[in-house]
Amino acid sequence: MCSVITRMRPLHRAVALSLRLGANAESSSYAATQSRRLSPGSGSGSVADVLRLNARFYCSRTARTEGLLFRQLFEVESCTYTYLLADTNTKEAIIIDPVLETIDRDLNLVDELGLKLTVAVNTHCHADHITSSGLMKKRIAGLKSAISKFSGATADILLSEGDRIPFGKHYLTVRETPGHTDGCTTFVSADESMAFTGDSLLIRGCGRTDFQQGCAKCLYDSIHDKIFTLPDHCLIYPAHDYIGQTVSTVGEERKFNPRLTKSKDEFVEIMNNLNLPKPDKIDISVPANLVCGLHGL
Template structure:
């Protein structure tokens, strides 16, 4: 099975990608709106097909990426029937299953943080995704959105702690750099819910936390009740339109040789190799301007800021770094030539100079 744990630093949210390696089918748990490009790039680079996005609950600290991923990847949306959300393709009840290839995830109702919280359990019970119900050595709050400490206590003890002791638990958030725990660890060491702590102990603890409300509460909850769909007329960040670009998991926009040929004189090409490479065996692209990478920062004013920039090197590695450097210098319409001059020549694109 393919498994990746992703992180959004602004909301301290974990997103989880699970894929069946044989079929290529995949699901994504708790996607974040601002990270949709990253997540879609990873799915593409791992050669997976995103079937479902699953939210553990209606989040109050970020907007889900479910709707946007449906537009981009054709994935269906699922979350709890008790969430009160509209726009989902499937509303899940306790015990329902979501299949991806030969694998599946079972939804367990674990209310308490909200009335519509679900924990997703992998078919072999080796992993479970607990949302905001159970955190690592902690728990989600219970003071808004139909929160209920007694309900959370029962959810954890009856539907999470009853999993095998070795089952790994993955929360929706962590604020201390922790990534994973287990049923055995939390039953033994969770200071709110573990050991001999009673429901009365837990209720008293949770009712006296005195936490401020999440900063994005007034924006996130209404948006997530529509599965992340923006309001009519609300602007969303679109992809660049000046060429056919691909966003990589590494955070760089790339374009393929054919797309660069199609862009023509609309773009300026900056070759960041050394002079002997520029005039060497691989040749160079017609109209390219040579600015070696080690000179790029001090010669940045030679580049037209009003036209898109495509950076080029031998393999695409140095030119990817050139994109990062130009971003720091304030350039916005930037892309790296995928595969560099090696791919450019391999695909039969025209060059000036170089070996036959």
């Protein structure tokens, strides 16, 4: 499907190994911690620096669905994936989980490809970065923002279960998948070949449940009832990955996810004992994202 986003040079195998050891961490705090371990006291040679030097920041391959243009983009600091989808005939496009720091990159790509961006949608109210959806609206006439009606955030479109987000002849269907937050949603392509799972389901992991209305039981049910019921071949595209993985499938995660192959009680026990540090930017990101990323801008 896509080119691998990070290409680690042999010199940085130690970095890659260290990152692999933390495959199930869910916050940028983890990456920062690993960075400090790799270069104590110096601040140089950080994980982010290595990725900047050795990574492609977007995937240039189109999706398997005929007439659908697809791009997977990466933001280094919060390890966030942004997704751009468009109808190749009408050029109507949507963007999922755009990040403030990469707004110029994203809009430049939209311009280069000759796309008409119609909706900027967030899978949930993020705690580790500020969305660029509000600022994008200021720069693109007619662009609308969208987020779950249960997120507590303001947007032009408040999404509910079963809603469709159209772009040309294509659309994504909204599936409510709370547990990480009350307003978490998964967006599924019309042919069920792709699912954009936000922080609900990660590759061999899942979103944490210890803040922002988190509920381990709800998350377990959401994933099993709303995501694992999709076809095995359905591609899973999460909002984050901290070790360079770009995509998984429903079948893989149902079989190999180390948390979600457990019973619900075992899952709850695991989630209640992660003891993760809070995201570095939570105190500024959440207030900003409640107002489409425009708080203080």
